Amino acid sequence: MKFNKKLESISTYEAGKPIELVVREFGIEPQDIVKLASNENPNGCSPKVQKAVVDIVANMALYPDDSMMQLKEGLSKRFDVSDKNIIIGSGSDQVIEFVMHAKADENSKILINSVTFAMYEIYAKHVGAEIIRTDSLEHDLDAFYALYKSQNPDIIFLCTPNNPTGDAIDAAAMIEFLEKIDSDTLVVVDGAYMEYAAYKDDAKAVTPKELVERFDNVIYLGTFSKAYGLGGMRVGYGISSAPIIKELYKLRPPFNITTLSLEAASVALEDEQFVEESLKLNFEEMERYKSFANKQNIAIIESYTNFVTLSLEEPKNSTAIADALLKQGMIVRDLSGYGMNAIRVTVGKPEQNSRFFELIEALL
């Protein structure tokens, strides 16, 4: 059968291996498996969410509230923007998809960091757009600007903090950069880990309100999958100028967020204390990764997220190490697919991190 030609160059996105698969492949009991591969919150989500979700389970025959009023009001209040500035997606992934289809086609160029979130490229390929990359591992806004000038991209993606490297862009430098970009170029600021960056360092905190007030051509993306601990619920959002949101809405499938997910995200948003506590625990545990890396002489990029990227030196090989860990029930992310000899590890609970140190030390 012949398929859309654009699919030929697309490789399927490799998500972190689910626990279920490791159980089946290696016969390891679920309770002996530690998943530190997808940057989920090891503390789960707010207990208030679990209670609220159970309460509405009885009522699932009706379609969800497609106006998503409750969640939009929550986001509106949290970020001090109008509901006309908000679109909600099945994960912020879906908002990236909307953005790509709204703005790009086979004549478009998309500018991204050398190493960054894989979905930008995959969605670009859906529409046949060309990907342009900078050279440096961390976001270098001068390099972005030079490529913007020479290549005239339709969309620029800034991922801050960046996945899978963990570095974050200075907020003031970003605003300065955005001021130099013409109004017909759409800039996506992916803040999937912004809660972590803002907690660690004020200077990295980018607020959607400021972006919306100052720029008509910028969209900020956020998600409930990371700090809020709701990866399984698939809820993300985009915040942008009303005309951009209006265009994205044309691409949104009806009822793209389930009743359960809407409820979970709305309640999670109210429990700031839970998120705050998670952020605190995350950076406390991250210190252990730093000392471990120091002790082992492993290079580590300063991380503003809930993961660390450990760069290995030949002959140590990230694929071999990730595989060996997997066979022992420890799931981490091999970054060889990103052209790096490195592994990315989500900061887990204290005992999960101890287990990681123990297993990897034996392999190094």
Ligand SMILES: *Cc1c(COP(=O)(O)O)cnc(C)c1O
């Ligand atoms: C996890 C992640 C997302 C999106 O996650 P969703 O679960 O689809 O909301 C977006 N961008 C980056 C950089 C991520 O790491």
